[in-house]
Amino acid sequence: MTQQRQIILEELRQVNSHPSADEVYEMVRKRLPRISLGTVYRNLEILSELGEIQKLELGGDLKRFDRNPIxxxxxxxxxxxxxxxxxxxxxxxxxxxxxxxxxxxxxxxxxxxxxxxxxxxxxxxxx
Amino acid sequence: MTQQRQIILEELRQVNSHPSADEVYEMVRKRLPRISLGTVYRNLEILSELGEIQKLELGGDLKRFDRNPIxxxxxxxxxxxxxxxxxxxxxxxxxxxxxxxxxxxxxxxxxxxxxxxxxxxxxxxxx
DNA sequence: GTGTTATCAGTAATAATTACTAAAATTAAT
DNA sequence: ATTAATTTTAGTAATTATTACTGATAACAC
Known part of the structure; x- marks a missing residue:
């Protein structure tokens, strides 16, 4: 659990919206200005495989992430x-x-x- | 109803699969080798607005089209x-x-x- | 037929996501 | 702790699906 991964998880847990990867990127950037978008994508994927969060594939053009893994x-x-x-x-x-x-x-x-x-x-x- | 639109509709009605725009393009290209992908996208959109077919936004990375509008x-x-x-x-x-x-x-x-x-x-x- | 409008083919532009790479950081083994 | 092995990162480039643009063509109205 790297610092980046931890902070991505913390930030996602602070909202009840269902942000896209890009929105998570903007949230996390306030605390880690040098993080890259690829890191956000990779860690959101890993966190959802770990069962900490949930990746949503809804209608529309982008994937979203949900702090609730259930x-x-x-x-x-x-x-x-x-x-x-x-x-x-x-x-x-x-x-x-x-x-x-x-x-x-x-x-x-x-x-x-x-x-x-x-x-x-x-x-x-x-x- | 242009020839292109008619043929796109005919080809889609001949399959019970749920092809992507690109797959429809390949199907139609056998009859209209000079058709462009943009024309396929535009007419699939129009046909679904007309209620002749249905546009599907399922999981995965691409949209699909269904000959059944219901x-x-x-x-x-x-x-x-x-x-x-x-x-x-x-x-x-x-x-x-x-x-x-x-x-x-x-x-x-x-x-x-x-x-x-x-x-x-x-x-x-x-x- | 002539003029108006819609549509086309071809191409370029977007936008979300994934892949790649060398550097940095974390971990494991001594 | 120090070194060696592994993972992860930042930054960038590449992919992929889709949309937008443009001048040429075709359909339609009169």
């Missing part, structure tokens, strides 16, 4: 990309429904809601 | 990226559960299963 669902703003937790109980049985109906070995599932956050709900503008 | 769920191979339909009934009530529990205006949801396709289930190799 599987849960999210809602994402279609306009601005903001992501929040979706307070829905896990669908523990849903994978059983698929069992036998697919040729795949089922490993997990992901449920993501789409919508508009409060700010973007107010503003008309083009979607 | 909302349904998918399963994706974590190793090779193959995508198939997941024969699960739509969760029509799930958005109601979230209503009142989130500050977002809910517009839709996406459910995606992850697993290994038959080929990748056989091969050990690194995941």
């Amino acid at each position: 599987k849960h669902y999210h809602i994402r703003c279609m306009r601005c990309g903001r992501v929040d937790d979706a307070p829905i109980a896990p669908l523990n049985q849903i994978e059983n429904e698929l069992y036998g109906a697919t040729v795949y070995t089922i490993i997990g599932h992901r449920l993501e809601f789409e919508g508009l956050c409060p700010q973007c709900s107010k503003t008309p503008g083009k979607s | 909302k349904h769920y998918h399963i994706r191979c974590m190793r090779c990226g193959r995508v198939d339909d997941a024969p699960i009934a739509p969760l029509n009530q799930i958005e109601n559960e979230l209503y009142g529990a989130t500050v977002y205006t809910i517009i839709g949801h996406r459910l995606e299963f992850e697993g290994l396709c038959p080929q990748c289930s056989k091969t050990p190799g690194k995941s």
Whole structure:
């Protein structure tokens, strides 16, 4: 656990947003101005493999990171990309429904809601 | 409806896979060797806005296109990226559960299963 | 047919991510 | 602690998917 890795973890744990790698980079840069973006990417990957955090692959063009390593669902703003937790109980049985109906070995599932956050709900503008 | 747009639609309708824009490009190129990738991207976008096809934003690094414009769920191979339909009934009530529990205006949801396709289930190799 | 508009092919530009490399730092073994 | 082996880092370059731009072409309206 290097200093860089430790600080990346600390900074991510201080927010309940779901920042992209670039946003984590900007956060960490305040404490380690010489850190490089590649280091942030690599350590976020390592930390998620260690089970300390979670890497999110949601809709949109970029991956996000969640300080909470426990599987849960999210809602994402279609306009601005903001992501929040979706307070829905896990669908523990849903994978059983698929069992036998697919040729795949089922490993997990992901449920993501789409919508508009409060700010973007107010503003008309083009979607 | 230009010739290019028509042929893109025809080719996509001939497969039950869920090709990426680049794969559609390769398919269409057999009939229109001079078509450009930008044209494929633009027309896939237009066709999905018209409701003729569906643009999929699943996990992984690329978007995929589905000849079926009706909302349904998918399963994706974590190793090779193959995508198939997941024969699960739509969760029509799930958005109601979230209503009142989130500050977002809910517009839709996406459910995606992850697993290994038959080929990748056989091969050990690194995941 | 002529003019207007949309679309095309080809190419360049973006943006997120990954790969590479030599230097620095951490760890392990004496 | 000192040296040797290993890992990690900063910085940069390369990749990849996608979008934007542009002058030429084709579709459409009159």
